[in-house]
Amino acid sequence: MQKLNTGHYKTFAAFSFMLMISSCSNTKFLQEGQMLYTGAKITVKNDTLSKKEKSNLKDALQEQLRPKPNSSFLGLRPRLYVYNITKEPKKQKGIGYWLKYKIGEKPVLLGDVDREFNKKIIVNYSENKGFFNAKVSSDTIAKNKKAQVLYTVKPGARYLISQVNFPVDSTVINSEIQSIKDKSFLKAGNPFDLDVIKAERERIDDHLKNRGFYYFSPDNIIVQADSTVMKEPKVELFVKLKNNTPPISKEPYTIDKTIVFADYNLADVKQGKYGIPYITDSVKVYNDLYIIDSENKFKPKIFDRALYFKRGDLYNRKDHNLSLNRLISLGVFKFVKNEFVVSDSLNHKFDAYYILTPRPFQSLRLETLGKTNSANYTGGEVNLNWTHRNFFRGAEQLKGAIYGAADVQVGGPKDANNIIRIGANAQLSIPRIVAPFRFHSSSAYVPRTNINLGYEYLSRTQLYTLHNFNTSFGYVWKENERKEHDLKVLDVTLVAPEKITEKYLEQINGNTAAGISANPSLQRVVDKQLIFGPTYSYTYTNTMLPKKNTFYYKGSVDLAGTITGLVSGADAKAGDQKEIFKIPFSQYAKMEHDFRYYRKVNDKSTIATRFIAGMGYPYGNSTTMPYVKQFFVGGSNSIRAFRARTLGPGSYDPRTEEASFFFDQSGDIKLEMNAEYRANIYKFLNVAVFADAGNVWLVNEDDNKPGGKFSKDFLKEIAVGAGVGLRLDFSILILRLDLAMPLRIPYYEEGDRWTFDRIDFGSGAWRKDNMILNIAIGYPF
Incomplete structure (x- = not known):
């Protein structure tokens, strides 16, 4: 920015x-x-x-x-x-x-x-x-x-439905149709509508597909309309099977054998009837599954977990789709194909074939990034990522990464505070819930157990060095395409400082001779920190559905040191702060809610809105929230009229700080609101008009941050900005340019915070001080 x-x-x-x-x-x-x-x-x-x-x-x-x-x-x-x-x-x-x-x-x-x-x-x-x-x-x-x-x-009079008839006969398929006729979309008194008739045919087909009628099609149903029997503008409907419906479509089928080709390659395998590969001698039988895996690349039980069909089961579309989706979500197969071949036409049985082509198990990717920002920092980042998608032959994903980054101040002071980051992380993702209890999921998405381990070395030259260790163990599972849960049973962060310079200590303690005021809040950045506890987040979204109005919600809860603090009787306010390995552990409760609503105006324009509310409350062994767990606002994905992390808390004026570097402003409470009108003017070119509002506040009073505490007057401390933007949507990349200006600045005098009367686009000095250009990738929300 x-x-x-x-x-x-x-x-x-x-x-x-x-x-x-x-x-x-x-x-x-x-x-x-x-x-x-x-x-x-x-x-x-x-x-x-x-x-x-x-x-x-x-x-x-x-x-x-x-x-x-x-x-x-x-x-x-x-x-x-x-x-x-x-x-x-x-x-x-x-x-x-x-x-x-x-x-x-x-x-x-x-x-x-x-x-x-x-x-x-x-x-x-x-x-x-x-x-x-x-x-x-x-x-x-x-x-x-x-x-x-x-x-x-x-148009004349609109014809209404007078009666809906489902003729009865003695066939099995008719019996199934009769069992669901009371749920018909076609109702007497409703207008005649061809789209509703099509939906009714799809409804019947969907039911029959889940009752074994694999070869049935909606085209086998005819809805006849008779308007001759009524003098009024009404029609009588008859829902029935076409006379030429194939016999195979009228019979329910059961599963005979389930055969899995786990390592299929078109170039290496001869094709048999229906395009099915020939079955070789290397067949393993595992819980009624026939598995062909000559090189023993996979453990058979991963297919037993993914596939829902068992021998003798009545075919149903739901289990069919669940099985395919679970195989795909394992992330180890490049292509997944499914075929059903009749094995016993007399008894209406067929075999289920799953033809799977694995992806390359290992991949190595190098990423580079260049960047610049408004604090005169220019730098770059290099990431080397390695992935193994089948580490223990059970579709376990092991990911490792090492990275290095440097941000150098160009054109700044001689003793510039350059930033160097070096780190590594690893994640093992197991496609099941590893726990002492049984977890059953009928979702199309495979639940995963994730184990993470990471380390980062951060050096701000002239200031301090930090070592950051983190590890976590938890589960991710989706109920369906709309609902996802992420539970970290244990999430641990350890921050250890090193090489805190005299220059930085001078900013903390102050220097009367040099005219530098004390700023004790800077000490929190370099304090030893031990944070551990469970975290949980829940996401609901229907934005992937073809609806006019869609919704996104993500809520999270973070409980750090709760049980340990209660058991040990920690009370930092009373001076009884407990330690683990000679490090005070953090104790707090934090929650955050992110609501987004998207309204489609027409095919080329949308209104997007967002509301974020969050709060962190320190207690027991802590009097303040850990700096890394606090809230921040400003920047290209927040309130775009203010630089990242320079706003708040409350009405505190960051311009009063005398440090020779930017200190990120943080808070324990966050409120943010955004609204954006997006319009497409050409294939890849989109424009937007937006408004942002919000701020962060502290839970407790801080003498070094006057005006930062949350109070009943919080609405008077809301910052407001607005602007326009261009979005270049190249499908694989969305480049965003947002031009914003502040309309309300909370750290001005209370009666002088709105800035409408000072807007002067013709003034170069005004533009330099107020117009902020955010360059980013992706939409802000």
Whole structure:
């Protein structure tokens, strides 16, 4: 994140100028007789429909019409303008071709509109929604070389369902259909709707698939509508099997043998009937599973845990999908294929084949990163990551990484506080719950036991050196695609300081002769810290579902030193602080909640909102929260009008600090709110308008942080910022540029915190002090 300089200002000014230029009329580029098509307007005339029903029908019909007019942004057509001003390229490549045909957009003309075709589309859609007597007329309004097509729809009365019939016969499949007819989506009194009929066929198919009817298809069901028996606009429906339904589709099938090809390679294995590999002599039988693994790469029990089908089971789609998903989630197979082959047609049995192609078990990846920030730091990072995906032949993943990073102050003081980090970590992830109790999961996701171990060496030259050790043991499991649990039974962090310089001690204790005030809070950064205890987080999200409105929630709880503190009777406030290995252990309770709501306005725009609330409370053996467990705000993923970790606590003014380096401002309580409007203006180019608000506070009074304690006046200490942004979405990478400015600064005098009256975009000094450019990867939330 950095403050906006003159060059950045010119870039954004140029972008704004381009949008302004594009507002010039595109019609001057049209040839004689051509008219620019600006879209269609639909009017629905019907006295029996409510205003909402008319609006819904009109919106649905509007989506059916073709072609769509040229894309627009804020009433302008910048892509059409780019197409018009770019000369016809001589070759189908180069910058000219890219500008005209990739960035630009060819004009959509009135001559491109087939009104008769659109009228047929409108009638057809209306009939599918129960308007069997729909009539459509069209007209055109033209002015200044622009034309709009008007469609007037008279849908007539909408036909309702008078009765739904499920004819009875003596077959097994009919008996299954009869058992679920009371849950039908088709209800008497509801409007006739082809989409509901399709959903009903899918509902019946889904039930039958879970009752053994593997070869059944929704196309085997026909829903007949009879409107001749009623004088009113009503239809009687008959739901039944088609006469030409194949016999194999009417019979439920059971599982005979389950055969696993654990190490399948198309180049090395001969194919048999149905594309199934030939079964070799190297077959192992394990709990009714037939496993072909000639090189003994896998333990048989991983397939027994993943596969739900047992011999003699009735086929069902749920277990079918669960088995496939669990095999995929093991993370060790590149391809997973499943086939069912009839083995006994008389008794309706088939064999289940699982054909698995393993991924390379080991991989090595080198990553490099360059970075710069607003504190004049420039640096880089190197990461070497190694992964083994089948360490003990049971799909156990062992990951190891070593890394090194350096941040050097360029253009800063001579005794700059450069930062050096060197570390290593390892994780063993076991695809099951390793515990003294039995854990059963019917989820499509394999539960995992994770063991982590890490170390980091951190040196801030001229200041201090820290050694950070951490380890954890816990479990991760998902109930379904929406709900995930992460429980660390034990999470341990040990921070050991080394080489604390006189310069840093001077900042802590103060130096009257040098005019440096004491800042005891800096001592917490270099204190020995021992933090241990359980942590738990729960995540719920439906953002992967194709819904208009989606939701994300993550809640976490961190309980450190609770049992040890209670058993030992620790009371730091009374001077009775307990130690382990001569290190005081931390005792606190912390929780955090992250709510996100996404509302899809249309196909190209979304409103995203977020609310975060968190609190940490030290007690027993601690009077303050460990520095590494406190909350921070500001930066590219938080309140973007303020630099990272420079805001708060409360109304405390960080400008009063006399240290020659930036000290991260932290708090025990956090509140943050964000809102963002996102719009797509071209395939990979998105724009955003956003507002952020929030702050952090302390639980207890700190004389060195006046105004930092949480109080009933906390709302007066909320910081507010707003801005605009560009997002370049290249699928594998989203590059984000957010330009923000503060609107409310909590450490100003109480009556002077809003800054609207001081906004001056024309002033270079104001822009330098207030405009913050955040460059980041990915969306902020």
